[in-house]
Amino acid sequence: MIELPNPFRRAVVPLSVDELLDISFRRAFKKPKPMSRRGDKIAIYRSREISRIQTISDTVVSRLDKVVKSFPSVERLDPFYRELLDVLAGVDQVKHALGAVKWASKTISRISRSYISKINWTEDPERMATLRREATGRISSVLKRIKPEVDFLREVIPKLRNLPDLDPTLPSVIIAGMPNTGKSTLLSKITTKEPEIAPYPFTTKGIIIGHRDLEGVGRVQFIDTPGLLDRPLSKRNRIEMQAIVALKHVGGLVLYLLDPTETCGYTLDEQRSLFKDIVANFSEEIVAVINKMDLESDYPDKFSEIRDFLVREGAEFVEISAERGFGIEELLRTVRSKLGGRQIEDSISSIG
Numbered sequence: 001m002i003e004l005p006n007p008f009r010r011a012v013v014p015l016s017v018d019e020l021l022d023i024s025f026r027r028a029f030k031k032p033k034p035m036s037r038r039g040d041k042i043a044i045y046r047s048r049e050i051s052r053i054q055t056i057s058d059t060v061v062s063r064l065d066k067v068v069k070s071f072p073s074v075e076r077l078d079p080f081y082r083e084l085l086d087v088l089a090g091v092d093q094v095k096h097a098l099g100a101v102k103w104a105s106k107t108i109s110r111i112s113r114s115y116i117s118k119i120n121w122t123e124d125p126e127r128m129a130t131l132r133r134e135a136t137g138r139i140s141s142v143l144k145r146i147k148p149e150v151d152f153l154r155e156v157i158p159k160l161r162n163l164p165d166l167d168p169t170l171p172s173v174i175i176a177g178m179p180n181t182g183k184s185t186l187l188s189k190i191t192t193k194e195p196e197i198a199p200y201p202f203t204t205k206g207i208i209i210g211h212r213d214l215e216g217v218g219r220v221q222f223i224d225t226p227g228l229l230d231r232p233l234s235k236r237n238r239i240e241m242q243a244i245v246a247l248k249h250v251g252g253l254v255l256y257l258l259d260p261t262e263t264c265g266y267t268l269d270e271q272r273s274l275f276k277d278i279v280a281n282f283s284e285e286i287v288a289v290i291n292k293m294d295l296e297s298d299y300p301d302k303f304s305e306i307r308d309f310l311v312r313e314g315a316e317f318v319e320i321s322a323e324r325g326f327g328i329e330e331l332l333r334t335v336r337s338k339l340g341g342r343q344i345e346d347s348i349s350s351i352g
C-alpha cells in the first residue's frame, strides 16, 4: 500500500457516545445463551453477567483505542500538516480530546475488571445482577463525561481526513490572491482537477491540489488556496490561515492573481497592498498574474494602472483570462522556466 501524504487520512472518526453505548449494550444483551437445565445455575448466572460487562467493556475500549491509535503522532507531523491541524482544530485541543478518550478507555477497563472480580466472589445471583448494573452504569457515566471531547473529534477528524495530499517530493506552485480573483478557475484550467460545481459563486474554503505534467519538469502540483483579505495576520480567520500555511510551508513558486476589473469586489489598492504584504513576508518567488483580460476593453485604465504598478515594483507578470483560456500557455511557459531553473540550480548546488 502506498503511504498517502495526508497523515490524517486513516484517522478513525469516533462514534458518538450515544451510538457507542447503543451498540455495546445491544451486543451485550442480545440473545442470551439458553440456560441449560442441568449444571450449576449459579455458575451460569455468573458467566452471563460477567460476559455482559466484558462485552460492553471490550466493545467500548476497542473503539476508543482505535481512535487514539489511528491518529498520527503530533510531534512527528510534517510542519505543513501540523500547522493545518492547529488552524483547523488546535493542537492543544486535539491532544486534550485524545487524552480524554484514552483516559475513558483505561477507566472503563479498570471498572470492568474490578466488577468482574466482585461477581466472582459472590454466590448470590441477585447481587451479581446488581453488580453488573452498577458496572454498566459506571461505564456509561465515564463515556458521558467525554461527550464534549468525542463530539469535538467527530467534528474535526473528517476535516483533517479531507485535507489534500501534498507530495513533498513534487515541485509546487501556489495560487494565491484576494477572493474571487479567479484562482479556482485557473486551477481547473491548468490541471486535471475538476472544478467544484455550485449554483452560486463558489468560495474555496480549503486547500485544493491539482496536477499537471510540464515538459522538462515533470509532474507539478498546483495548489489553489482560499482567498486572502488585506489584513494583519492576527485578524485572519481559519479559512484564510490555510492559505498562509501553504505560503509558509510549501515552498515553491507563487502565482499571485490580480483582478483589475475589481469585479471580484476588492479595489486595486487592496490587491496591491496584499501583494506587497506577501512579497515582504514570504520567501517564495512570486509571479503576478493579471486575470480577466477578456474584460480589458471595459476597464482599460485599471489594466494600465496595474501594469504600471507591477513594473514599478519590478515584479514579473503574465496576463491571462482564466475563464477564456487566454495566456495560459505563456503562464505555463513561465512556470516551467521558473521550476526548471530552480531544479538546475538545486542540482548544481548539491554537486558543489
Ligand SMILES: Nc1nc2c(ncn2[C@@H]2O[C@H](COP(=O)(O)OP(=O)(O)OP(=O)(O)O)[C@@H](O)[C@H]2O)c(=O)[nH]1
Pocket (backbone or CB within 6 Å): 177, 178, 179, 180, 181, 182, 183, 184, 185, 186, 201, 202, 203, 204, 205, 225, 226, 227, 228, 291, 292, 293, 294, 295, 320, 321, 322, 323, 324
Ligand atoms: N470575465 C472573467 N471572469 C472570470 C475569469 N476568471 C474567473 N472569473 C470569474 O470570477 C469569479 C470568481 O472565480 P473563482 O475562480 O471562484 O475565484 P477564486 O479566486 O477561486 O475565489 P475564492 O475561492 O473565493 O478566493 C467567477 O465568477 C469566475 O467565473 C476571467 O478570466 N474572466
Ligand SMILES: [Mg+2]
Pocket (backbone or CB within 6 Å): 183, 184, 185, 202, 203, 204, 224, 225, 226, 227
Ligand atoms: Mg477559489
